[in-house]
Amino acid sequence: xxxxxxxxxxxxxxFEVTLDGRAYTFDSFECAIHKLAPVCExxxxxxxxxxxxxxxxxxxxxxxxxxxxxxxxxxxxxxxVPLSS
Numbered sequence: 001x002x003x004x005x006x007x008x009x010x011x012x013x014x015f016e017v018t019l020d021g022r023a024y025t026f027d028s029f030e031c032a033i034h035k036l037a038p039v040c041e042x043x044x045x046x047x048x049x050x051x052x053x054x055x056x057x058x059x060x061x062x063x064x065x066x067x068x069x070x071x072x073x074x075x076x077x078x079x080x081v082p083l084s085s
Contacts, residue, residue, distance in 0.1 A: 006031035042067050 002014040004027040011027035018024075019036055026032040037046040041057045042064035052059045052073055059065040065073035 004028075004031050006035045040064050 001010045001012050002016075002025045003010050004014060005024045006026060009027045014025050014027050016023050016025050017032055017036065024032070024035060026035070033046055033048060037048055038051070038058045039045070040047055040051070040060040042059055045060045047058060047060050049060075052062055052065045052070070054065065054070050054073075057065075057068070057070075059068070059070070059073075062073035062075045
């Protein structure tokens, strides 16, 4: 059994994640997210999806990026165009 690097729980179904050459052990995705997910520069939310990145800053959304003065950040590019069948 391995010990989770976030909460310390020993769990027989733990898993390992390697990031930047360092290996981490976790007992759940929740613990992995808590330890490794980047934090939004504006609202401090953990960024689980793609987020918005500019230079060395990461944001959880275009809204948060705009709040910090990032120009051109948008959540969509225009009206939805239906796919043809």
